[in-house]
Amino acid sequence: MIPSGNILFCGVGGQGILLASEITAFALLECGLDAKKSEVHGMAQRGGSVVAHLRYGKKVYSPLIDPGQADFLVAFETMEAVRYLPFLHKGSKVIVNTHQIAPPAVATGKMVYPTDLLTQLTNRNIAVYPLDGFSIAKAVGEIRTANLVLVGALSTFLPVSEDVFLEVLKKRIPRKLDENIAAFKDGRKITA
Amino acid sequence: MTKVSSKNKQWLSGNEAIARAAWEAGVTVASGYPGTPSTEILENLCTYKDVYTEWAPNEKVALEVGMGASFAGARVLVTMKHVGLNVAADPLFTASYTGVRGGIVIITADDPEMHSSQNEQDNRHYAYAAKLPMLEPSDPAEAREMLKKAFEISEEFDTPVLFRTTTRVAHVKGLVATGKRKKGPVAVAIEKMPAKFVMLPGNARMRRRSIAERMEKLAAFVETFAANRIDKGDKKIGFITGGISYLYVKEAFPKASVLKIATTWPLPFNKIRDFAAQVDEVVIVEELDPFLETHIKAAGIACTGKDKIPAMGELNPFIIKKALGQETGDIFAPVDIPPRPPNMCPGCPHRGLFYNLAKYDVFIAGDIGCYTLGFLPPLSAMDSCVCMGASIGVAHGMDKALGDKAQGKTVAVIGDSTFMHSGITGLVNMVYNKSMSTVIILDNRITAMTGHQANPASGSNIMGEPANAINLTELCRAIGVKHVRTVNPHDIKECKKVLTEEIDRPETSVIISLAPCVLLPEERKRPKIPLTSFVDNCTGCGTCVRLGCPAISWVPLTAAEAKKMGKKEKQKGYARISAEMCNGCGQCLAVCKFKAIGKAEDAK
Numbered sequence: 001m002i003p004s005g006n007i008l009f010c011g012v013g014g015q016g017i018l019l020a021s022e023i024t025a026f027a028l029l030e031c032g033l034d035a036k037k038s039e040v041h042g043m044a045q046r047g048g049s050v051v052a053h054l055r056y057g058k059k060v061y062s063p064l065i066d067p068g069q070a071d072f073l074v075a076f077e078t079m080e081a082v083r084y085l086p087f088l089h090k091g092s093k094v095i096v097n098t099h100q101i102a103p104p105a106v107a108t109g110k111m112v113y114p115t116d117l118l119t120q121l122t123n124r125n126i127a128v129y130p131l132d133g134f135s136i137a138k139a140v141g142e143i144r145t146a147n148l149v150l151v152g153a154l155s156t157f158l159p160v161s162e163d164v165f166l167e168v169l170k171k172r173i174p175r176k177l178d179e180n181i182a183a184f185k186d187g188r189k190i191t192a
Numbered sequence: 193m194t195k196v197s198s199k200n201k202q203w204l205s206g207n208e209a210i211a212r213a214a215w216e217a218g219v220t221v222a223s224g225y226p227g228t229p230s231t232e233i234l235e236n237l238c239t240y241k242d243v244y245t246e247w248a249p250n251e252k253v254a255l256e257v258g259m260g261a262s263f264a265g266a267r268v269l270v271t272m273k274h275v276g277l278n279v280a281a282d283p284l285f286t287a288s289y290t291g292v293r294g295g296i297v298i299i300t301a302d303d304p305e306m307h308s309s310q311n312e313q314d315n316r317h318y319a320y321a322a323k324l325p326m327l328e329p330s331d332p333a334e335a336r337e338m339l340k341k342a343f344e345i346s347e348e349f350d351t352p353v354l355f356r357t358t359t360r361v362a363h364v365k366g367l368v369a370t371g372k373r374k375k376g377p378v379a380v381a382i383e384k385m386p387a388k389f390v391m392l393p394g395n396a397r398m399r400r401r402s403i404a405e406r407m408e409k410l411a412a413f414v415e416t417f418a419a420n421r422i423d424k425g426d427k428k429i430g431f432i433t434g435g436i437s438y439l440y441v442k443e444a445f446p447k448a449s450v451l452k453i454a455t456t457w458p459l460p461f462n463k464i465r466d467f468a469a470q471v472d473e474v475v476i477v478e479e480l481d482p483f484l485e486t487h488i489k490a491a492g493i494a495c496t497g498k499d500k501i502p503a504m505g506e507l508n509p510f511i512i513k514k515a516l517g518q519e520t521g522d523i524f525a526p527v528d529i530p531p532r533p534p535n536m537c538p539g540c541p542h543r544g545l546f547y548n549l550a551k552y553d554v555f556i557a558g559d560i561g562c563y564t565l566g567f568l569p570p571l572s573a574m575d576s577c578v579c580m581g582a583s584i585g586v587a588h589g590m591d592k593a594l595g596d597k598a599q600g601k602t603v604a605v606i607g608d609s610t611f612m613h614s615g616i617t618g619l620v621n622m623v624y625n626k627s628m629s630t631v632i633i634l635d636n637r638i639t640a641m642t643g644h645q646a647n648p649a650s651g652s653n654i655m656g657e658p659a660n661a662i663n664l665t666e667l668c669r670a671i672g673v674k675h676v677r678t679v680n681p682h683d684i685k686e687c688k689k690v691l692t693e694e695i696d697r698p699e700t701s702v703i704i705s706l707a708p709c710v711l712l713p714e715e716r717k718r719p720k721i722p723l724t725s726f727v728d729n730c731t732g733c734g735t736c737v738r739l740g741c742p743a744i745s746w747v748p749l750t751a752a753e754a755k756k757m758g759k760k761e762k763q764k765g766y767a768r769i770s771a772e773m774c775n776g777c778g779q780c781l782a783v784c785k786f787k788a789i790g791k792a793e794d795a796k
Contacts, residue, residue, distance in 0.1 A: 026203070041308070047742055048534030049532040061440075062508065063331070063436075063439070079532075086524050108738070111530040112748075120527050
């Protein structure tokens with residue numbers, strides 16, 4: 001049986017979502033799987049809600065994940081995890097960065113950042129794996145590796161060995177490879 | 193499992209695959225104007241050897257450049273987004289008459305759902321209206337194969353070829369086979385062919401007949417073109433579809449019979465008729481307008497489509513299944529949470545200008561670019577946005593309609609790249625016809641929204657090589673604008689003074705709001721000294737918060753909390769500045785009247 005699955009990456013423009021989804025795609029391709037990824041560029045990237053769809057399997061047709069069909073959600077920001085709830089199903093696994101970024105309505109005091117966000121997911125029997133990507137990234141010495149912490153946490157659920165991921169990182173990460181690998185490994189520990 | 197060999201397949205986006213295919217097809221000249229979702233095609237093509245690539249000031253110029261290069265015998269790629277083809281429509285309709293020497297393919301990258309556009313027009317109609325063939329791929333691998341074929345079609349049938357992608361083809365990544373570069377078949381040289389290239393009525397009438405002959409030949413060709421293919425399956429429903437919709441149909445109904453249309457125009461009507469005869473019912477699945485459906489029905493073939501399938505926005509397999517009454521399962525309802533619209537970056541120069549402009553009782557005619565975000569709260573400083581360059585015409589039209597009440601009431605805001613694209617003629621009109629409007633050129637030195645493409649005012653070209661930088665002040669003076677002022681939008685006070693003087697002026701004036709985009713590489717490298725808020729001094733007046741800077745957030749306080757902090761009980765909160773996000777632009781420092789913002793080192 002050839003594995004297949006749907007991974008949704010979401011967060012705020014500028015958080016390194018495209019690189020995280022790219023690394024994951026390369027690891028799946030290395031294993032001989034077909035994959036397609038859909039991104040949105042342009043206006044939404046200016047601090048807006050950003051999403052990337054990654055699908056893999058024997059042969060992938062649609063580049064978009066249907067509502068109710070995301071097996072994994074990798075959320076770079078807490079509220080964004082809840083925004084994409086309609087894409088999830090009861091068996092979905094959600095890896096969520098506990099980092100919070102106030103959207104304009106919250107930053108200007110017009111609305112309040114919700115407090116019960118993750119219970120919105122756990123109440124629906126969705127498995128949630130919260131992690132503080134920012135602190136872990138700081139601890140490995142490079143604040144911009146938070147996205148690799150998230151990829152690490154996702155990687156233990158995928159039909160890809162750790163070695164394959166490490167090979168991909170070596171090929172694709174141009175700078176601060178050691179810090180990125182450390183972030184990835186720390187991420188793995190959270191879900192292993 | 194067969195292992196994907198990285199040697200013969202690459203992981204490419206639709207746009208990267210198109211660039212690769214253009215190079216393989218022997219393209220030597222490429223021109224276009226940036227626009228989502230088309231921009232990355234030329235950004236990638238310019239990295240290949242032996243292809244001259246340029247950003248033109250607008251799509252009309254790009255297509256005209258393409259025609260000249262084709263007349264010389266070169267294979268040419270011209271790229272634009274869907275609304276760009278409106279700008280290029282004038283040369284497009286006559287390029288259909290002249291035909292080509294070297295193959296010319298025009299990419300129209302459409303944006304159903306309007307992810308980054310002002311409308312979701314369906315550019316398939318252009319193929320019908322301009323009497324041109326149009327091809328539509330479904331994914332990056334097909335985009336490469338089909339683009340190469342498009343150049344052959346262009347030369348064989350003496351016609352420009354329209355090549356339509358949509359966001360979910362252009363910005364989708366997939367595995368793509370690659371090949372070697374081959375030279376185009378036509379020798380590049382000046383060859384004068386007046387009967388073909390000089391479209392005076394006498395010649396044009398002759399060429400009009402050539403078009404009819406060409407379309408007849410193309411109609412025969414598409415019947416045997418292998419990319420118009422049938423996936424045999426269950427005969428109950430036969431789907432006719434093309435482009436991205438084909439993949440959605442395959443996902444939703446993997447066992448159905450499908451006729452995949454690659455040539456959106458002209459359509460293979462005989463093949464469609466044969467297919468329809470083999471199935472019980474024909475359903476057309478297409479995004480946006482009923483283009484296939486209308487033409488297939490007009491050919492007398494029974495089918496349905498838009499009675500079920502939405503004619504607005506993007507499709508996906510879920511929507512198609514639901515439309516056709518298939519079980520889709522229960523879906524979690526969305527949770528009500530604060531929206532997250534895009535916002536200008538911390539330190540964006542546009543913010544300072546809009547902060548000031550919002551205070552005037554004027555109609556602010558806006559334009560297309562990052563600065564369109566000035567519409568959003570808390571700045572809320574834009575009253576119209578139509579198309580590239582429209583701000584200037586709209587402001588002038590309003591000025592004329594208001595008549596003797598117009599003085600000090602109309603302002604146009606337009607970016608440097610948009611001004612180059614189609615703002616200059618609007619300004620010529622303003623001066624010529626004595627407008628009292630003020631045009632504000634938001635000059636951040638780059639085409640920012642689409643990801644930093646150089647333009648004729650930037651001082652560099654697509655390759656990053658030095659190029660002439662148009663002097664906007666001299667240009668405006670040459671047009672006849674007597675009052676041209678330059679301001680630094682970060683300097684809130686000076687900016688306000690200049691705005692007041694020029695808006696009130698009873699004649700056309702131009703303000704150049706000059707400060708570079710903070711995302712430019714040289715700006716990113718500039719050392720930044722982040723600001724901080726001194727909570728003790730903050731009275732919670734909210735002035736800095738109304739800048740809408742992502743680095744500034746409002747921290748609400750209860751009466752008890754306020755009292756505990758030694759503040760008045762009625763103080764509702766205070767402002768906090770994120771040191772990680774702050775770029776140190778100083779706009780908030782300039783608007784604070786309570787010495788509650790400063791450099792962290794100045795904190796006492």
